[in-house]
Amino acid sequence: xSKRLAASFAKAKxxxxxxxxxxxxxxxxxxxxxxxxxxxxxxxxxDMIELGMPFSDPMADGPAIQAASLRAxxxxxxxxxxxxxxxxxxxxxxxxxxxxxxYYNPIYRYGVELFxxxxxxxGADGLIIxxxxxxxxxxxxxxxxNSELDFIRLITPTTLGDRLPHVLEKASGFIYYVSIxxxxxxxxxxxxxxxxxxxRIKQVSDLPVVTGFGIRTAEQAAHxxxxxxxxxxxxxxxxxxAESDTQNxxxxxxxxxxxxxxxxxxxxISAHKPE
Amino acid sequence: xxxxxxxxxxxxxxxxxxxxxxxxxxxxETLMPLILQVEAAYNEAKTDPDFNAELLYFQKHYVGRPSxxxxxxxxxxxxxxxxxxxxxxxxxxxxxxxxxxxxxQALLAKKxxxxxxxxxxxxxxxxVATATACALFNLECEVFMGAEDVKRQKPNVxxxxxxxxxxxxxxxxxxxxxxxxxxxxxxxVAHPDTHFYIIGTVAGPHPYPEMVRNxxxxxxxxxxxxxxxxxxxxxxxxxxxxxxxxxxxxxxxxFLDDTxxxxxxxxxxxxxxxxxxHAASLTGGTPGVLHGNRTYLLQNDDGQIIDAHSISAGxxxxxxxxxxxxxxxxxxxHYVSATDEExxxxxxxxxxxxxxxxxxxxxxxxxxAAKQLPLMDKExxxxxxxxxxxxxxxxxxxxxxxxxxxx
Numbered sequence: 001x002s003k004r005l006a007a008s009f010a011k012a013k014x015x016x017x018x019x020x021x022x023x024x025x026x027x028x029x030x031x032x033x034x035x036x037x038x039x040x041x042x043x044x045x046x047d048m049i050e051l052g053m054p055f056s057d058p059m060a061d062g063p064a065i066q067a068a069s070l071r072a073x074x075x076x077x078x079x080x081x082x083x084x085x086x087x088x089x090x091x092x093x094x095x096x097x098x099x100x101x102x103y104y105n106p107i108y109r110y111g112v113e114l115f116x117x118x119x120x121x122x123g124a125d126g127l128i129i130x131x132x133x134x135x136x137x138x139x140x141x142x143x144x145x146n147s148e149l150d151f152i153r154l155i156t157p158t159t160l161g162d163r164l165p166h167v168l169e170k171a172s173g174f175i176y177y178v179s180i181x182x183x184x185x186x187x188x189x190x191x192x193x194x195x196x197x198x199x200r201i202k203q204v205s206d207l208p209v210v211t212g213f214g215i216r217t218a219e220q221a222a223h224x225x226x227x228x229x230x231x232x233x234x235x236x237x238x239x240x241x242a243e244s245d246t247q248n249x250x251x252x253x254x255x256x257x258x259x260x261x262x263x264x265x266x267x268x269i270s271a272h273k274p275e
Numbered sequence: 276x277x278x279x280x281x282x283x284x285x286x287x288x289x290x291x292x293x294x295x296x297x298x299x300x301x302x303x304e305t306l307m308p309l310i311l312q313v314e315a316a317y318n319e320a321k322t323d324p325d326f327n328a329e330l331l332y333f334q335k336h337y338v339g340r341p342s343x344x345x346x347x348x349x350x351x352x353x354x355x356x357x358x359x360x361x362x363x364x365x366x367x368x369x370x371x372x373x374x375x376x377x378x379x380q381a382l383l384a385k386k387x388x389x390x391x392x393x394x395x396x397x398x399x400x401x402x403v404a405t406a407t408a409c410a411l412f413n414l415e416c417e418v419f420m421g422a423e424d425v426k427r428q429k430p431n432v433x434x435x436x437x438x439x440x441x442x443x444x445x446x447x448x449x450x451x452x453x454x455x456x457x458x459x460x461x462x463x464v465a466h467p468d469t470h471f472y473i474i475g476t477v478a479g480p481h482p483y484p485e486m487v488r489n490x491x492x493x494x495x496x497x498x499x500x501x502x503x504x505x506x507x508x509x510x511x512x513x514x515x516x517x518x519x520x521x522x523x524x525x526x527x528x529x530f531l532d533d534t535x536x537x538x539x540x541x542x543x544x545x546x547x548x549x550x551x552x553h554a555a556s557l558t559g560g561t562p563g564v565l566h567g568n569r570t571y572l573l574q575n576d577d578g579q580i581i582d583a584h585s586i587s588a589g590x591x592x593x594x595x596x597x598x599x600x601x602x603x604x605x606x607x608x609h610y611v612s613a614t615d616e617e618x619x620x621x622x623x624x625x626x627x628x629x630x631x632x633x634x635x636x637x638x639x640x641x642x643x644a645a646k647q648l649p650l651m652d653k654e655x656x657x658x659x660x661x662x663x664x665x666x667x668x669x670x671x672x673x674x675x676x677x678x679x680x681x682x
Contacts, residue, residue, distance in 0.1 A: 056579040057453060057565060059460050060303040066447050078577040104301060105564045109578035131301045131564065135291065156305040158467050163308060181305060182465035 001207075002125035002150050004097040005173055008047045009208050009229060018225030020045070020266050021210060023101065023234030024258075025052035025068035026085045027077025028241055033251040034072075035088055037241065040259030042093050045266030049089070050128065050232060053082040053102035060130045062185035064235040067242060079106040079115075083122045090123025099152065099173075101128040104139065112140055116147045126150035126173040134167055141170055150174075157181045157193070160200055168201075174208040174229065175201055179215075185235025188214040191223060198228040218264045222272035233265060284531035284607055287598060292481020292568075295604055297597035300480045302567045305464045310567075313471075314482040316387045321489065326382065333378050337411070338368045340375075340493065344501035344658070349628040350641075357511065357651035359644060361661040362498045362526060365634065371663035372494060372522045373404035377473055379490035381408040384471035391415040393472045395459040397424060397452035397518075398588030399431025400663060401475030406440035408473075416440035417470075419459040422450040424588060431667060449582050452592050456566055476519025477596030480567030484596050491525025498658050499529055506656060512537040514647070515660040516640040517610070518554065518590035520599045522662035531607060540599060541643045543585035544612035554583035556595040557603045557610040570597040586615035586671070587635035589663070613642035621645060622665060622672055623681045634663030635672065 001009075012019045022041050027034050041049060054072040058065060079102075086098055100119055107115045107129065119127070127149050132140055134153075141151045150173025158181055159167055168175070177197055179189035198209045211224050212232030225231040240261055244254035287294045300310060320326040334340040343363045351359045364372040377394075384392060392414050396402030402418040409416035418435055422444040425432055435442050443462075448454035456479075463472045477487045502510055513530060515523035517540045530536045545553035553559055556571040563572040565580060573581040573593040583593045602608040621641035625633045633641060640659050648657060665672070676682045 054579075057448065057457055059457050059566075060305070060464065062461070063447060070448070073579055080577075103564075105572075105574070105580075106578035108564055108569075109561075109574065109576065130303050131567075133300065133302060133304050133307045135300045135307070154304045156303075158308045159304055161308075167304065178305065180465075181467055183461045186465065 001173055002097065002148060004095060004125050005150065007095065008097050012047060012230065015270065017269050017272065018228065019047035019210065019230035020221065020225065020269050021048040021050055021212070021230060021232035022046045022237055022262055023050040023052060023232060024237060024241070025054055025065065025072050026082035027054060027072035027075055028068045028238070029071045029245040030075040031077070031081065031085065033254050034085060036251045036255035037258050038089050039092065040255040041262055042096050044259040044263035046262050047230070048097045048099065050099045050101050050234070051082065051086060053079055053100055053106060055103040055106055058103060060183055062183040062235060064185045064238045064242065068238045071245065079110050083118050086124055087122040097125045098123060099126045099128055100124045102130070104129055104131050107140065112143055116144055116149065120148050124149060126152050128152045128154065128176060130154070134169065137170060152176055154178050155201055157197065160197055164201070164204055168205045171205065171207060174210050175205055176232070177201060177209050177211045177228065178213045179211050180213050182213070184213055186214060188216065188220065191227065194224055195227045218268035221265045222268035225269045226272050231269070237261065285528065287601065288481060288485055294598045294601035296562065297569050297600040298481055298484060299569050300567060301564045301569065302480045303464065305467070306460065309463065309467050310480050312387070316383060317482050317486050320383055320386060326386065330379055330382055334375070334493065338374050338378065339366060341497040341501070342366050344498055344505065346505070347629050350625065353624070353628055354645055354648040356648040356653065357655035357657045359648060360502065360656065360658045361631070362494060362658055364494055364522065364660060364662050365631070365664035369404045369407050370666065371400045371404070371634065372491060372525060373401045373475060374407065375493055375525065376475070376487045376490040376521060377401070377404040377408045380473040380486070381412050381414065384414065384473070385412055387471065389469065389471035391417065391466070391470045393417050393419070393459050393463055393470050394475060395419045395452065395455040396475065397421070397455070397591055398667065399424070399428040399435065400589060400667070402440070402442070403431050403434050405473050406435040406438035409440065410438045417443060417462070419443045419445050419455040419462065421452055421455050422446045424451070428588065428667070451582060453580060476521040477524050477598060478519045478566060478568060478570065478594060484568065484598055487521050488524045488528055488598060491521050492528045494522065494525035494660060495527060495529035498526060502656070502658065509533050509536055510658045511651065511655040512539060512647070512657045514539045514541065514640045514644050514657060515662065516541045516590060516636045517595060517599060518543070518592050518636065519594070520596040522660050524596060524598060526658070526660045527608060538608040539643060539647065540608050540610045541639045542610060542612040543587055543590035543639055544614045545584040547614055548612060552584040553612070554585040554590050554592060555612045556593065557599065558612050562600070565594050568597045570594050570600045571603070586618060587639065589634070589636040590639065611643055613639040617642035619672065619675055619679070623676055631661065632665040633661060634665045635668045636663055637661050
């Protein structure tokens with residue numbers, strides 16, 4: 001596990017809480033605002049950033065994150081630009097883990113070896129590449145084993161059976177539990193089902209389990225984070241950026257609106273004690 | 276590769292669904308268990324005599340197979356070269372080759388105990404074929420179609436609704452066929468237990484490219500037999516149009532090891548390859564990963580997908596089936612292209628000379644035939660896949676023919 005991730009999970013454990021991860025798309029709605037949003041996230045108490053590298057055809061994402069991707073691409077964001085944003089972030093924030101999330105095609109075009117090199121140089125800690133299941137490990141997962149980057153696996157409700165050990169085999173960093181059968185930002189999961197899924201994963205893996213997809217409120221985030229090792233919120237944050245963009249808010253105001261919300265999430269997670 | 280494989284072009288894909296570097300299973304984890312189930316069920320079905328007997332029954336009595344192989348005497352005379360035979364898949368029930376594949380997958384879905392079907396459609400031909408099979412087999416049908424196409428292809432939307440399907444207009448991304456496919460995949464992810472996704476072309480994650488090819492190969496298998504009956508020999512060349520490439524692979528695949536047969540796939544050049552407004556993934560694209568497979572794609576330097584352009588909605592797709600990409604890489608099939616303008620001319624010509632109104636898609640194949648046949652000897656024989664009829668295109672085409680003085 002990357003040092004930054006390990007330190008984040010250790011710190012949260014010491015405070016008897018789960019971690020809060022926040023997804024935003026790099027360059028949404030533009031580079032300048034995006035950088036200010038990231039700064040605001042750290043100030044508001046977010047433990048981990050999941051930075052989306054925009055793709056025109058995000059197959060596993062719902063309307064909010066699709067729109068975020070398209071806004072970023074429209075403003076000129078590229079994979080190279082996403083890595084530059086990561087790099088600027090790292091210069092200012094030495095400790096916050098940064099996970100790059102995206103789809104394989106832009107990486108394939110960029111070149112796998114070059115991407116791994118540049119992502120490490122930018123200060124990224126891990127990768128979540130949605131359309132690379134274990135069956136395609138030869139593409140990026142295997143080459144990444146020689147790097148410092150964690151290769152984070154998604155586990156879904158459909159994966160919990162016989163397939164689970166196979167999917168976890170090369171997992172590192174943490175396990176991302178996708179709490180619903182579906183795409184990002186649509187429906188919300190039942191707490192009981194998340195709890196039993198997290199327990200099932202923990203029987204097979206020693207890695208922390210962080211839950212995401214469909215978490216919209218501070219209460220949900222706090223409850224779900226306490227069921228495992230953390231919670232990731234994406235669509236609900238991205239929707240604030242979309243609204244600010246529609247209202248033509250300044251970069252500062254947009255970043256403040258986002259961090260006001262993520263502070264609520266962080267505070268709720270800190271206040272929530274396991275039952 | 277071992278020696279047997281080197282001696283055949285028909286052994287692909289490998290167990291990982293690869294055709295050379297192309298193909299594969301590039302899908303989100305949520306979908307993986309689903310496509311593994313489809314693969315297991317298909318592997319069982321393809322050697323199951325009952326399954327194949329049932330498919331054969333419906334192909335014959337419902338679709339009307341075999342479709343004729345027709346010597347197009349007047350077009351042959353007009354082009355002034357090789358003899359042109361048309362494989363008449365436009366005579367199938369629902370008016371195109373799409374039904375060949377849909378019946379196979381719908382029977383497979385039934386066998387798997389699925390009660391609901393998802394499909395994507397561009398022009399609506401695959402959507403209509405799927406809605407038809409769902410009516411026949413009493414399955415619920417949900418069709419995803421770009422919002423722009425819903426407006427442009429109203430007759431097909433009406434047909435699907437009459438057949439009992441629900442049509443979902445897709446407004447995400449650029450509201451085109453690629454987005455309809457994204458949306459269908461997203462919907463499938465959210466409904467894994469009850470739904471089966473019937474993909475309409477030889478693309479998508481393994482096993483779809485192989486499965487769709489095999490269901491469409493009835494075209495080439497019949498054509499080979501029919502030409503032996505008519506001429507006592509193999510053809511010298513095959514021609515078919517390519518969007519995703521299912522009609523083409525259906526015709527080509529049974530002939531791949533007959534290396535004396537020259538094979539041409541015709542992509543849509545839209546306003547011309549140099550204009551950038553085209554749908555020719557092989558001629559004007561680069562390898563990439565989209566919709567579950569690696570294949571040639573229209574994309575920019577950053578790996579973002581670029582919209583395709585073609586007058587034919589059925590060819591208007593920024594990718595191509597991975598087996599075509601492999602056949603292109605190894606040089607077994609020659610991929611060429613035809614423009615909107617060239618296709619329009621043939622649309623009218625074929626109607627006037629043969630009394631066959633071709634769809635815009637095979638009009639692209641005819642456009643290449645018009646150039647290639649005159650270069651060949653009169654004793655030579657070419658089979659062209661007439662994969663769909665043009666009734667659906669009249670609204671779009673007639674004003675354009677009028678403008679050009681072709682009506």
